[in-house]
Amino acid sequence: MTSAPSHAVMTAAVEAYVSAFDAGDAAAAAALYAPGAVIEDPVGSPVVTGEGVLALYANAMTRGLKLELTGPIRTAGDSAAFPFRIHYPPTAERRCIDVIDTFRFDAQGRVIEMRAFWGPDNIQFSRENQTHA
């Protein structure tokens, strides 16, 4: 087993990830990744890598997405897992999505693999909200 970063290092990376969304800063989110890192979002879809990483976050920031952690960050070995809710702008049809991400880190504390667990049943739509209002 290669040396893994500490809980503090992995937790700081997750918090920097949330902050990048707060600031709408795609480059800050992409900078958490090592070269050659792969993103599978959602799990089961084709992986994104290389220049696709920054493009993915540029798209998310343009759409005004914000992340809210909804529980403690778990760390194990070279990995972290964290539950959060994605909030959309009030004008969007999607209201929020409940997601769990896993980050796998290299020894330098850079993310080498991200996997996002969420599906259609984890999305709440504004329409549903209106129906229940």
Place this chain on the structure above:
Amino acid sequence: MTSAPSHAVMTAAVEAYVSAFDAGDAAAAAALYAPGAVIEDPVGSPVVTGEGVLALYANAMTRGLKLELTGPIRTAGDSAAFPFRIHYPPTAERRCIDVIDTFRFDAQGRVIEMRAFWGPDNIQFSRENQTHA
């Protein structure tokens, strides 16, 4: 991509998993797994498989562990991820652990891979509790 079980099937398996702990039923927990399934608990430790699966749950049930889901079950492709808290009996030194598990399923809805994300920083001890009391 092989056919994945539905959100309902994967969610039911997670709920059955929690119920198995409620009932202290190790066989019920182990029965959710396909033959040859692998458990990595925590992530980064040697995998458990075969007869080790039932032994793992027999040990957990003997210790009186209970699971409480602490957020929605996420499903994506052939996988589920869920946040929960493990509660220990009042007599135990460990009070609780915050964990995220991921389950990967085969087409029949049986778990073929479980990975548990938790580490020392996710454990709360009774001693700490007393210190703060």
